[in-house]
Amino acid sequence: MLLSRWIVLPILTVLPLLASCASLNYTLGQPITAEGTLVLKGNEPFAVPVLVGQSEQWELTGLKKQQYVPLQNKALRVRGTVARLRGDGPLRPQLQVTDMTELPSGK
Numbered sequence: 001m002l003l004s005r006w007i008v009l010p011i012l013t014v015l016p017l018l019a020s021c022a023s024l025n026y027t028l029g030q031p032i033t034a035e036g037t038l039v040l041k042g043n044e045p046f047a048v049p050v051l052v053g054q055s056e057q058w059e060l061t062g063l064k065k066q067q068y069v070p071l072q073n074k075a076l077r078v079r080g081t082v083a084r085l086r087g088d089g090p091l092r093p094q095l096q097v098t099d100m101t102e103l104p105s106g107k
Contacts, residue, residue: 026082026093033079034058034095035103038071050092051078058095059084067100075103 026032036053038060049060049068060068061083077100084094 026085028082028085030082031079031098032082032095033077035075035077038068038074038076040068040072051076051095057092059092060097061094062097063100071100071102075105077101077103 034051034053034056036051036058039050039052040047041050042048049063051058051060058078060078060080062080078095078097079099080095080097082093083096084091086093
């Protein structure tokens with residue numbers, strides 16, 4: 001009985017972590033709509049706009065600096081196509097933006 005407790009406890013600890021790592025399966029070129037907060041990651045002059053959602057992050061491409069700097073730290077709905085899939089490395093998935101709208105601050 002004591003041994004089974006030592007087996008079950010680590011399994012129950014790891015399960016929520018595995019569930020949080022699960023992501024939707026996307027394909028290159030797939031049109032999607034994502035919501036989140038626009039943040040800039042990295043240092044100038046190499047800062048990259050990233051949409052941080054509840055379960056995923058998207059590096060946004062196809063935008064000019066004048067478009068995304070005023071929207072920093074604001075809630076957005078972004079439509080676009082998947083330009084890069086999440087891999088095993090440090091690169092985030094990319095979203096080629098076709099439309100971007102600011103969400104009301106109450107959302």
